[in-house]
Amino acid sequence: xxxxMSVNLAGIPLRNPVMTASGTFGYGEEFxxxxxxxxxxxxxxxxxxxxxxxxNPTPRIVETPGGMLNAIGLQNVGIDxxxxxxxxxxxxxxxxxxxxxxxxxxxEYAEMARRLDEIPEVAGLxxxxxxxxxxxxxxxxxxxxxxxxxxxxxxxxxxxxxxIVKLSPNVTDVVAMARACEDAGADALSLINTLIxxxxxxxxxxxxxxxxxxxxxxxxIKPIALRMxxxxxxxxxVPIIGxxxxxxxxxxxxxxxxxxxxxxxxxxxxxxxxAAQKIAEDMEAWLIANGVADIKSLIGALET
Amino acid sequence: xQFTAMILxxxxxxxxxxxxxxxxxxxxxSARPGQFVMVRVNGAIDPLLRRPFGxxxxxxxxxxxxxxxxxxxxxxxxRVVGKGxxxxxxxxxxxxxxxxxxxxxxxxxxxxxxxxxxVGGGVGLAPLYLLAKELIKESKVRLFAGGRTRDDxxxxxxxxxxxxxxxTATEDGSLGECGLVTEALLRRLxxxxxxxxxxxxxxxxxxxxxAGIAAERSIPCQVSLEGYMACGVGAxxxxxxxxxxxxxxxxxxxxxxxxxxxxxxxxxxxxx
Numbered sequence: 001x002x003x004x005m006s007v008n009l010a011g012i013p014l015r016n017p018v019m020t021a022s023g024t025f026g027y028g029e030e031f032x033x034x035x036x037x038x039x040x041x042x043x044x045x046x047x048x049x050x051x052x053x054x055x056n057p058t059p060r061i062v063e064t065p066g067g068m069l070n071a072i073g074l075q076n077v078g079i080d081x082x083x084x085x086x087x088x089x090x091x092x093x094x095x096x097x098x099x100x101x102x103x104x105x106x107x108e109y110a111e112m113a114r115r116l117d118e119i120p121e122v123a124g125l126x127x128x129x130x131x132x133x134x135x136x137x138x139x140x141x142x143x144x145x146x147x148x149x150x151x152x153x154x155x156x157x158x159x160x161x162x163x164i165v166k167l168s169p170n171v172t173d174v175v176a177m178a179r180a181c182e183d184a185g186a187d188a189l190s191l192i193n194t195l196i197x198x199x200x201x202x203x204x205x206x207x208x209x210x211x212x213x214x215x216x217x218x219x220x221i222k223p224i225a226l227r228m229x230x231x232x233x234x235x236x237x238v239p240i241i242g243x244x245x246x247x248x249x250x251x252x253x254x255x256x257x258x259x260x261x262x263x264x265x266x267x268x269x270x271x272x273x274x275a276a277q278k279i280a281e282d283m284e285a286w287l288i289a290n291g292v293a294d295i296k297s298l299i300g301a302l303e304t
Numbered sequence: 305x306q307f308t309a310m311i312l313x314x315x316x317x318x319x320x321x322x323x324x325x326x327x328x329x330x331x332x333x334s335a336r337p338g339q340f341v342m343v344r345v346n347g348a349i350d351p352l353l354r355r356p357f358g359x360x361x362x363x364x365x366x367x368x369x370x371x372x373x374x375x376x377x378x379x380x381x382x383r384v385v386g387k388g389x390x391x392x393x394x395x396x397x398x399x400x401x402x403x404x405x406x407x408x409x410x411x412x413x414x415x416x417x418x419x420x421x422x423v424g425g426g427v428g429l430a431p432l433y434l435l436a437k438e439l440i441k442e443s444k445v446r447l448f449a450g451g452r453t454r455d456d457x458x459x460x461x462x463x464x465x466x467x468x469x470x471x472t473a474t475e476d477g478s479l480g481e482c483g484l485v486t487e488a489l490l491r492r493l494x495x496x497x498x499x500x501x502x503x504x505x506x507x508x509x510x511x512x513x514x515a516g517i518a519a520e521r522s523i524p525c526q527v528s529l530e531g532y533m534a535c536g537v538g539a540x541x542x543x544x545x546x547x548x549x550x551x552x553x554x555x556x557x558x559x560x561x562x563x564x565x566x567x568x569x570x571x572x573x574x575x576x
Contacts, residue, residue, distance in 0.1 A: 026539040030562075034306065034537075054555030059532050061542035065350045068534060072541045075557070219349045247349065270534040271344065271353060273404070274306065 003287040004294040005280070007041070009262050010162040010187035010239055012096050012124050014041035017295060018252065018280040021243055021266035022047050022100035022126060022166070023072065025276075027086040028093065034273035040280055041262060042096040045086070047128050048116075049101065050108055052078030057210040062199045067218030067245075068267060069197050071211035074102065074131055079115050087121050096123035098164065102131060109141075109151050113158035124161050127151065127186075130168030130193035131215070142168040142193075145180035156185030164241065167191040169221075169228055178232040190241035190264060191232060192225045218267040219245040226258050233259020233300055247275070249282030259300040305331055305406075311399045312365070312377060314392075319455045321383050321427060322393050323360065326401060328378040335359055336410030337435035338528055338566040341380070342536040343392070344402040351388040353534050356561075358431030358505070359406060381458060383427040407536045408565050411435050411503055411526055416442035418499035422468075423448045423489055423514050425506025426456040431528050431565075432505055433462060440466050446492060447471065450485025450510065454478040486513045493521060501525070504569075515569035525569040531560035538562035546573035 005016040015038075022044040025031055037043070055075030062069050077085065082099075090097040099122045103109035109127065116122050129142035129151055141147045152165055165181040167174060169192035178189055194215025199208040207213075225244020233240050242255030243264040252263045268275035287295060309326035317323045342354035361379040366372055384393050395401070411431075414420065420439045424432045429449060439445045447470045451457045457472050457479050464470055471488045472480030481488060493500070504514040505528040518525030531543030544557035545564070550573040558564065558571065 024535075024539060026537075030538045054557050055541060055544070057552075058542075058544060060544070061532050061534055061540060063351060063353050063534075066352060068352060070534075070540065070542060075541050075544075218352055267352075267534075270540055272306075273535070273537055273539075 001293070003284060003292055004296070005284055005287070007261050007296055007299075009042075009241070010124070010164070012042065012098070012162050014096065014262060016041045016280045016283070017256065017260075017262040018276050018283070019044060019098070019241065019262055019264045020269055020276045021264035022128065024266040024269045027082070027089065028097065029086075029089040031269070031273050035277045037093040037095040039277040040095060042098055042123065044098045044100050044126055044264065045082070046076050047074050047100045047102050047131065048076050048079055048082050048112065049074065049103065050079055050112060052076065052081060059209055060211070062208045062214070064197070064199055064216070064220070066220035067216055069199055069209060069214035069216050070194070071209045071214035073211065079112065083119065087119060090121040097121060098124040098126050100126040100128055100166070102128040106150050106154050110154035110158045113155040113163075117159035117161055122161065124164060125155070125159055126164040126166055126190060127155055128166050128193070130166050130170075139168055139170065142177070143171050145176050148177055149180045149184040152181050152184035152186050162187045164188040164190050166193055167232075168193050169224060170196050174228045175231055175235045178236050182236045182238050186238060188239045188241060188261075189232060189236065190243055192221070192228050192244045195221055195224065217245070219247050221245045222251060226254060229255055229260050230258040230302065246279070249279050249286055252279050252283055253286060253298060256295070256298045257300070257302040259302070261299055305329070306402070306404050309378070309401045309403050311395055311397055311401065313397055314395055316393070317381070318458055321381065321455075321458055323379060323381050323459070324392070325377050325379045328362070328376045330376055332378050332406060333362060333364075333376050335362055335378075335406035335434075337438050338410030338431050339406035339408050340431070340536070340565060341378070341403050341405030342407065343380075345388045345391045347402075351391070354404060354536065355388045355392070356530070356533055356536060357382055358528065358565075360430050360433050361437070362434060381427060381430040381433070404536060408561055409563070411528070411566050413438060414443075414501040414524065415499070418501055419443065419496065420445045421448065421489065421492065421500055421502045422446065423450075423485060423502060423504040423506070423510070425450045425485065425510040426452075427458065428504075428506030428510070428528075429458050430505070432503065433459065435503060436463055436466055436468050440468060445469070448473070448485045448489045448492075450474070450506070452476065484513070485510065486517060489514070490517060493517070493523070504528070512574050515572070515574045518569055526566050527569050527572070528566045529560050529564050531565070533561050536561045547571060548573055
């Protein structure tokens with residue numbers, strides 16, 4: 001018998017728990033050739049801002065053992081071009097699209113939430129308070145509970161759509177950040193964004209990335225992500241989206257045991273553009289092989 | 305397109321430079337010169353990312369078994385620069401590779417009656433052989449191949465076999481002229497009467513010089529760029545190159561994998 005793969009993410013029904021992470025899946029259409037959109041739970045757009053952003057100088061990415069560093073700098077088309085050029089594609093696919101966004105100020109965050117709230121094709125909003133690669137916006141709000149709460153409250157007041165807050169791992173106490181965002185009105189939490197890292201070119205005696213530091217992602221960060229998801233899941237009531245080095249179905253299912261209702265696949269899509277679809281299919285096969293009738297029964301089912 | 309290729313041969317053609325032939329699906333036969341593929345070296349997580357390689361050649365071969373029909377093949381020319389390419393060079397015939405491609409925009413083949421001048425530096429020759437093979441069908445083609453030493457001048461006999469007139473230059477004078485390949489290019493341009501198009505691929509310094517020569521003489525010029533990229537499909541935005549109007553205050557970036565890797569030289573920002 002086919003297992004029930006569906007989950008409900010803060011009011012967004014997902015056919016399965018596999019989503020694609022912001023910044024690793026473009027605006028969806030880049031992957032149309034490789035992924036049957038109707039085979040994944042949802043996809044998250046590249047982080048959007050009020051004005052288009054050109055991003056950081058190059059080199060922007062470098063590979064490290066089991067992972068990669070990126071310092072793209074939130075390059076995106078801006079909200080206006082998103083509406084005219086990217087939303088028509090969202091309309092054509094039978095899969096919820098969640099818009100990731102950021103601002104330089106609390107007011108900009110709220111304005112973005114308002115603009116995105118008006119787009120019927122956007123099923124939910126993911127607030128990025130955790131980009132490590134830009135000076136303003138992002139991480140300055142993501143490392144202090146009070147600042148995070150002020151951003152989340154402002155966005156909450158500006159939208160009725162499900163509001164997800166994406167948390168940074170670059171904090172001393174991720175649970176305190178999670179609680180602050182939940183109290184401020186977040187409907188769900190996604191974690192983790194990338195860890196701040198760096199790579200050095202010994203012969204040139206220079207950093208490899210033009211930005212010097214970058215966000216570390218890939219399978220190398222999975223143990224940290226799992227630990228943070230497990231800690232936060234015990235502390236909050238809102239659903240959690242587990243992110244961090246998920247390369248296959250086993251990784252994804254481990255995040256669900258740790259307490260995640262859904263997962264996001266990121267770096268894996270760079271290596272195999274069809275990764276999210278394959279992971280969803282393999283998760284279903286694992287459920288069948290292990291006699292699990294409903295994937296929801298795995299959420300937080302870790303035995304300790 | 306994503307496919308599994310079987311390696312047919314993997315040969316060191318010059319110290320540190322390898323040429324690999326592999327099976328390819330029929331769709332690859334229509335790959336345009338200048339397009340590239342993303343190769344996963346193995347199934348492990350180190351190296352994690354695919355590696356981009358220009359398509360050196362596309363053709364067909366007949367497998368050894370009796371009654372076999374001709375099958376398409378694809379070739380890559382690559383230099384061992386790090387862990388990923390070192391692992392690639394250790395692979396043998398019948399090993400399998402996971403390939404994404406052909407990707408990106410290729411070269412514009414231009415008007416048939418004008419002369420085509422191809423400039424390649426070192427492993428920059430990789431995407432230029434398939435280009436020469438197409439161009440020679442309708443145009444006079446000259447190749448200007450440069451490198452630090454004779455070891456960096458690759459597969460010249462293959463170009464000559466196509467009927468391409470080849471000029472070589474090495475910085476140490478160990479093969480061809482002693483000096484930069486752009487000097488030979490300039491001399492040819494000085495002799496020329498009719499129209500020409502320049503095609504170039506190689507180190508950034510060489511491309512910069514070629515773009516400058518082309519701009520000075522108002523000759524159409526296309527360059528193929530390299531970039532650090534994770535995905536090859538326009539999602540990671542790692543491989544951007546500065547466009548013509550780029551400045552730190554008003555950034556203008558072009559995505560190498562989807563808007564390129566071939567660009568009109570005039571579209572890009574070059575050093576003055």
